[in-house]
Amino acid sequence: MSSMRLEIEKAMGLKFPERNGEVIVRFEESVEIPQPAEMLMRGLYRDPDRVRQGFKLLHQETGSMIEILMPKRSRLREWADSLPERPKEAELFLKETAEQLLIREQRLVQAERELVGQLQESGLEDVYPIPLAAFGVCTFRDPSVKLFLKPLGRFSELYEINPETLRQAVRVHFLFLLLLVAGADLDGQVYSRVGEDKVVHWIASIYTVRYLKSQSTELIHCYQEWVNAWGGKMPNQSMLNDRECEKTRAAMIFWRRQPNISWEECWRIINQLERPASTSSMVF
Known part of the structure; x- marks a missing residue:
């Protein structure tokens, strides 16, 4: 996990808080079944x-x-x-x-x-959309993540995908998510916003897809199935090139520091620095 953490810090350009050389955020994997996962664990039958x-x-x-x-x-x-x-x-x-x-x-x-x-x-239509909290939760005030392994295992059974590959993809997503809300940028600035789950998961998904793309197609497939299950949105290919990722990082840093400006507005401001023809949509 430590090597993955370093790779994720490098990819996002942020750093987890440390004390005496040790990361002080919590990343827990639990075998408990949260209430939002009850329908998923029940399976495909209403009764x-x-x-x-x-x-x-x-x-x-x-x-x-x-x-x-x-x-x-x-x-x-x-x-x-x-x-x-x-x-x-x-x-x-x-x-x-x-x-x-x-x-x-x-x-x-x-x-x-x-x-x-x-x-x-x-059928699966009775299960969807699956609440994201069925798979994991991230707290902002005291930055921590808890993943729920049994619902992830159940999901992998329903979709006939490798459970360990799925867990790895979800770990990456939540590590990026945790870094986004707990990490400090190069100037030492930290996350200053409140909540906004939809935006932080969207930004985390951009970095996750870019990271997993360099690993394997199986990881991408598992991740896409999982994102679709809770109603998330996958970034399109144009967002994954180096130029767009630099713009994403600039918008992300700006957005983290400006609690009164929306993500869409931050993205618009960053794009004003380039020609209109080169802009792409970052609406989620």
């Missing part, structure tokens, strides 16, 4: 107990059909080899089993139809 009961009922009805069909199959095989001695008894047997099968089939079809309806109502 899992009801769906489970539906499968149980369908299993029972299928078994009832088999209990009639198996003896009937044996009797039919027997009569195919040797005709029944009493045709009337065979006729009665066929009529009775036909009626029983019709009743069982109707119950089976009804149980199956209800279960299919329940499955159609279940």
